[in-house]
Amino acid sequence: MVVYLRGDLGAGKTTLVRALLRALGLAGRVKSPTYALLEQYRIGGLHFRHFDLYRFRDESEWEAAGFRDEFDGRNICLVEWPEKAQGLVPGADLEISFEMLPSGRTLTVCANTAVAEECLKLLQD
Numbered sequence: 043m044v045v046y047l048r049g050d051l052g053a054g055k056t057t058l059v060r061a062l063l064r065a066l067g068l069a070g071r072v073k074s075p076t077y078a079l080l081e082q083y084r085i086g087g088l089h090f091r092h093f094d095l096y097r098f099r100d101e102s103e104w105e106a107a108g109f110r111d112e113f114d115g116r117n118i119c120l121v122e123w124p125e126k127a128q129g130l131v132p133g134a135d136l137e138i139s140f141e142m143l144p145s146g147r148t149l150t151v152c153a154n155t156a157v158a159e160e161c162l163k164l165l166q167d
Contacts, residue, residue, distance in 0.1 A: 043157060044113065044132050046124045049140030051096075054147060055122045058138070059092050062120075075122075079107065091119045095126040104130050136161065 047055040060072040066085045075081040075094040083090040091112045104110065104127060113119055113132050124131045136158040139150040153159040 043118045043135045043161075045118070045120045046131075046134040046137040047120060047122045047140070048124070048137065049147075050142060053140035053142055055140060056092075056094070058140075059120050059122075063090065080109070080112070089117045091117045093119065093121045093131075095121065095123040095131075098123070098126040101130060 047058065049055055056074045063072050063083055063085065068083060068085050073081050075092050076096060079094060079098060081092045121131055133154065135155040137152045137154065141148045151162065153162050
């Protein structure tokens with residue numbers, strides 16, 4: 043599953059990822075992948091890949107890091123700044139957009155596939 047996280051700096055993308063991983067039972071530290079570009083987590087049988095592509099520069103960096111291999115259909119890939127690697131990152135199953143408001147923020151969630159729609163149904167129940 044591929045989840046795009048869109049929003050300005052400081053909008054709460056990494057905070058949402060931290061909350062998700064903690065809610066699923068991760069006890070260890072959840073680091074921001076701003077400098078490493080990728081952090082990996084395993085919770086039970088789930089494999090999460092948290093990308094922050096804000097500093098991403100070009101396709102050669104993508105290939106050298108082996109990022110293509112991370113989108114293998116077995117990982118849940120949470121991608122901040124997907125537009126920085128447009129054409130390289132697979133399409134999103136789920137898109138979460140953050141908008142900063144004068145007091146707080148709003149989130150817009152869009153399911154692009156049946157898998158994402160099923161996930162949203164589970165959250166609503």
